[in-house]
Amino acid sequence: MIRPIRIVLAVTVSGTLILTACGDSQTGNSTAIDAPNPETTSSTSAVASTTEPAAASATPPHGVLVYSWEDDPNDNEWVEYGTFDLATGEYTKFKTFYAPEGAELGGLSSKTDRHSSSPDWTKIVATMHVGSDTHAGWVDERGIFTDITAAVMRAPVGDFTSGIGHTGFGFDNSNHFYFLDTDGGKLMQVSLNNPSIASETGTILDGGDSPPHYVWMPNDNLWTPNSGPKPVGYDDMCRSINSVAWIDEYTFVEEDGETQLGVGDIRKNPCPVVGFSRPYERELLPEGTGYEIRPDVVLNPARDTVAFIGSAGPPRFSGLFTVPISGGSPTKTAVTEEMLQGYRLIGWN
Structure with missing residues (x-):
C-alpha cells in the first residue's frame, strides 16, 4: 500500500520563512503522515524557522531508561527508548524515531547518551546526506528531518552551498541544539526558538586525541568556553568527565x-x-x-x-x-x- 505523505515546503514571503504542508494529491487536503516504520520511512525534510517550542511529550514510564539503535538489511535505521521495571522485569517501549532516507540518527556527543534526544522527547539528533554535503538537524516523531544547516545558511530546500560538512551533536536542557562544523571543527549552538541564527561555542573538536573542551553538567546543560567561567573543579581537558x-x-x-x-x-x-x-x-x-x-x-x-x-x-x-x-x-x-x-x-x- 502506498502511504500518503505530508510534504513540508519552505516558502519565503517578504523575507520570512514559512513552512506549509501539501496534502494528498488524491484529495487535495493536508494529510498527516502515517506513523513511520522500518519498511516505510519518509525522506521529507524541512528548513527550520523561528518557532515556539514543541509541546512537551509524555514522560517515560517509571523504571530504568534504556536506548537501542537498530537497522536492517535494507539500510532502514531507527532508535528506540524504553524502560525496564526493576521489580517485574517488564519492558515498556516509550519512544521510537525512524530515520528518513539519507539520515543518520544520534549525535557526536554519544549515540547512546541522553543528549541525543531533546528534553521533551520530541526530537532526536540527526545528520542528513545531501549530495556530497552533510546537514545537521533533528528528526521528529513523524520521521521528518528539520534541516538546521539550511536555516543557518539562509538557503531554501534544494539550494545548498557546496562543501558543507555539518554533523548533529546534541541537545541541552536550556532549549539549545548543537552541531559540529567540520570545517575547522567548530561546535556551534542554535536556540530552538530561533534556529536560523548560529553562534560559536568556543569549543574546537578535531576528531583526534585533543581534549574535548566542553563539559556536560549535572543539570544536563553544556559548558563551553563561550558560555562563561568554568565551574570550580571542572576539567574540560578530561574526556571521562563526560561519561560519569x-x-x-x-x-x-x-x-x-x-x-x-x-x-x-x-x-x-x-x-x-x-x-x-x-x-x-x-x-x-x-x-x-x-x-x-x-x-x-x-x-x-x-x-x-x-x-x-x-x-x-x-x-x-x-x-x-x-x-x-x-x-x-x-x-x-x-x-x-x-x-x-x-x-x-x-x-x-
Whole structure:
C-alpha cells in the first residue's frame, strides 16, 4: 500500500520563512503522515524557522531508561527508548524515531547518551546526506528531518552551498541544539526558538586525541568556553568527565570497567580516571565479591541509589543490580542480562 505523505515546503514571503504542508494529491487536503516504520520511512525534510517550542511529550514510564539503535538489511535505521521495571522485569517501549532516507540518527556527543534526544522527547539528533554535503538537524516523531544547516545558511530546500560538512551533536536542557562544523571543527549552538541564527561555542573538536573542551553538567546543560567561567573543579581537558553519573554538582559515580563502583569528587580529582594514583573517595561494593561490571551506571531520581549491569554468584546471576550510594551488598533486580541484550542504560525515572 502506498502511504500518503505530508510534504513540508519552505516558502519565503517578504523575507520570512514559512513552512506549509501539501496534502494528498488524491484529495487535495493536508494529510498527516502515517506513523513511520522500518519498511516505510519518509525522506521529507524541512528548513527550520523561528518557532515556539514543541509541546512537551509524555514522560517515560517509571523504571530504568534504556536506548537501542537498530537497522536492517535494507539500510532502514531507527532508535528506540524504553524502560525496564526493576521489580517485574517488564519492558515498556516509550519512544521510537525512524530515520528518513539519507539520515543518520544520534549525535557526536554519544549515540547512546541522553543528549541525543531533546528534553521533551520530541526530537532526536540527526545528520542528513545531501549530495556530497552533510546537514545537521533533528528528526521528529513523524520521521521528518528539520534541516538546521539550511536555516543557518539562509538557503531554501534544494539550494545548498557546496562543501558543507555539518554533523548533529546534541541537545541541552536550556532549549539549545548543537552541531559540529567540520570545517575547522567548530561546535556551534542554535536556540530552538530561533534556529536560523548560529553562534560559536568556543569549543574546537578535531576528531583526534585533543581534549574535548566542553563539559556536560549535572543539570544536563553544556559548558563551553563561550558560555562563561568554568565551574570550580571542572576539567574540560578530561574526556571521562563526560561519561560519569552525577550525584550532585561535584560528586559522581563511575565504574572501573572491571569489578568496582566508586564515588569521586571533582574538587579533589578533576579528571575522574580510575587508577592507583587517583583512587575514589570511597568504593561502593564490598571487597572480594567478584562482581563483573559492564560500563553502564545510572542513578535514581533521588540520587541515592545506583543501578548497574553486572554478574555475580553463586548462584550466578547476570543482569541489573542496585546498590545505595552509601555502599553495601548489591540487590538483584528482575531484569536479566538476556533481557538487556541490545540495550544501553541512559537514565532512571
